[in-house]
Amino acid sequence: MKHLFFLFLFFLLRPAAAATWYVAGTGSDNNDGKSQKTAFRSLQKAANVVNPGDVVLIGNGTYTNDNIGDGGAVVSVERSGQPDAWITWKAAPGQRPEIRPVGWTGIQIRASYQVFEGLTIRGNNDAIKLEDALADSKNPKANPYFNTNGICFDGRKASPEAKPHHAIIRRCVVAKCAGGGITGLEIDYLTIEDCQVYDNAWFMRYGGSGITLLNNWAFDDAPGYHIVIQRNQVWNNKTMVPWDRIGKLSDGNGILLDVTDQPTASPGATNPNGDAVVKPEAATNPNGDAPVNAIPKPEAPQFKRPEWKGRALIANNVSAHNGGSGIHTFRTKHVDIINNTTYWNGQVVGYEELFANRSEDVIILNNIIVPKASGKVTSNNRNINVRWDYNLYPDAQQVMTGPHDLVADPKFINAQIDLSKADFRLVPGSAARDSGGNELPQPTDLTGRKRPQGAGRDRGAYEQ
Known part of the structure; x- marks a missing residue:
């Protein structure tokens, strides 16, 4: 009898057979979504029916929304997968669907065990005039048209046991969003890989960036990498509208890991450059309903954020021509920044190329760091235990x-603003070739090429 009970329990708790759902620009939400011929029209319809293990195949078409209220998104993903049954959202084979948000967010995720693959999120920057965005920034209520985010994982309103975790964004394009590109708020176990993130954050009033993680919320204390940002090309993300709480331009970074240390009664600096203090009750946010770069004003019972003990890996990325830094951490612990190439960042706010700020236990190795004319390689403000070596930069700095640092011209094949046209590989004879260290070795480069290829590992994002 006991055996029969456990057998019944097994069948009751196991995931149902995974389903494949279809969405297409020619579909209808009156369809059943179970075949290409009966595809749904909207992503939200699929989000409302998916179960653990399901796959959503998205066909050609433009996907947008008419919900521009607080929290409005083209698709809001609220249903979670399971550890052995993730939910996958991806472009159908040979298809190139495009998500065009007009509200606060393109893809908003408040769920766990999710994969997003091969999708394009394209905002409305090309249609926005700077003078209109500047005028809107003076209005008390923000217009989402000037603050639209690309992909946002948002755990801020969830209870501690319901924060989003375990998610992958792979081979996606996030571009021309007036707000941030890819943002993770109170999330754990997030991988962002092989993506192109460019031309974001131009018109928002909240000081966003290309790729940002803020307030990682520990799912567990397991060792190893909880956050992985690898093999991405990130360029021309910048802010042109002052952050509304300090009245001046801020952020616009390529890649930023922001605040994993414990909150304090006196939060101090609240922007990554450490040059502004914002009162907690005055803070606002990128989505119109809670803050990003400051301590939230309580609107419901607040829970103390658990200490985040996982590690983060930022590896094999190229980050160039962003308004803020190429890569940096602010009030963040346990980060490995390995084999990246940064080039001519600080175009708007003048941040250094690659640096840790008020951070602890950060390892920075094997990077190529090329600042713009008069720009700076790095900085060191109130850091603890930063390991820096095997980096190459063109001008000496102290x-x-x-x-094992090298001061040399890395000799790129073709450095350009647009990374889709540039070639940041190294010419023969570059000092960065075969001269990297073996600490924290990366198995492949930005293109997936195996490391090493020659007598030693190359520095920077590419292995020749």
């Missing part, structure tokens, strides 16, 4: 140096 802020952070390692015994």
Whole structure:
């Protein structure tokens, strides 16, 4: 009898057979969504029916929304997968669907065990005039048209046991969003890989960036990488509208890991450059309903954020021509920044190329760091235990140096603003070739090419 009970329990708790759902620009939400011929029209319809293990195949078409209220998105993903049954959202084979948000967000995720693959989220920057965005920034209520985010994982309103975790964004394009590109708020176990993130954050009033993680919320204390940002091309993300709480331009970084340390009664600096203090009760946010770069004003019972003990990996990325830094951490612990190439960042706010700020236990190795004319390689503000070595930069600096650093021109094949046209590989004879260190070795480069290829590992994002 006991055996029969456990057998019944097994069948009761196991995931139902996975389904494949179809969405297409020629579909209808009156369809059943179970075949290409009976595809849904909207992504939200699929989001409302998916179960653990399901796959959503998205066909050609433009997907948008008419919901521009607080929290409005083209698709809001609220149903979670399971550890052995993730939910996958991806472009159908040979298809190139495009998500065009007009409200606060393109893809909003408040769920776990999700994969998003091969999708394009394209905002409305090309249709926005800067003078209109500047005028709107003075209005008390923000217009989402000037603040639209691309992909946003948002755990801020969830209870501690319901924060989003375990998600992958792979081979996606996030471009021309007036707000942030890819943002993770109070999430754990997030991988962002092989994506192109460019021309975002131009018109928002909240100081966003290309890729941002804020307030990682620990799912567990397991060792290893909880956050992985690898093999991405990130360029020309910048802010042109002042952050409304300080009245001046801020952020616009390529890649930013923001605040994993414990909150304090006196939060101090609240923007990554450490040059502004915002009162908690005055803070606002990128989505119109809670803050991003400051401590939230309580609107419901607040829970203390658990100490985040996982590690983050930022590896094999190219980050160029962003308004803020190429890559940096602010009030963040346990980060490995390995084999990246940054080039001519600080175009708007003048941040350094690649640096840790008020951070702890950060390892920075094997990077190529090329600042713009008069720009700076790095900085070192109130950091603890930063390991810096095997980095290459074109002009000598004394802020952070390692015994194996090289001061040399890396000699790129073709450096350009547009990374879809540039070639940041190294010409023969470059000092960055075969001269990297073996600490925290990356198995492949940005293109998936195996490391090493020659007598040693190359520095930067590419292995020749």
